[in-house]
Amino acid sequence: MTDDDDTLSLSRPQRRLLRRIYNGRTIPIIADGRPFLTYKDAARYLQSLTVDARDAAYDEMKAFAKAEGDKA
Numbered sequence: 377m378t379d380d381d382d383t384l385s386l387s388r389p390q391r392r393l394l395r396r397i398y399n400g401r402t403i404p405i406i407a408d409g410r411p412f413l414t415y416k417d418a419a420r421y422l423q424s425l426t427v428d429a430r431d432a433a434y435d436e437m438k439a440f441a442k443a444e445g446d447k448a
Contacts, residue, residue, distance in 0.1 A: 385423045390434055394418055397441040405444075407436040 386394070395415050397405065404411035405418070412418040418437060422430045 385430075386419060386434075390422075391419070393438065394434075397437065403444070405437050405440045407433045407440065412437070 398412070398415035398418060401413055404413040406412075407418075407421075410421065412421065422433055425433060
């Protein structure tokens with residue numbers, strides 16, 4: 377079983393973006409009031425959600441990472 381088999385419920389672009397924003401992260405991303413520091417934690421959480429909730433949490437993670445990047 378590969379790492380990608382664990383995240384089949386996430387689309388390929390979602391997996392790629394999550395891997396990029398969580399690569400080498402030292403400050404957690406907050407989504408749904410929860411901190412996520414690693415790709416695996418974020419992916420596991422997203423997979424536990426319904427499709428609509430997953431999309432909303434993914435968008436929140438993406439926006440948080442973008443806003444954090446804009447500050448730098």
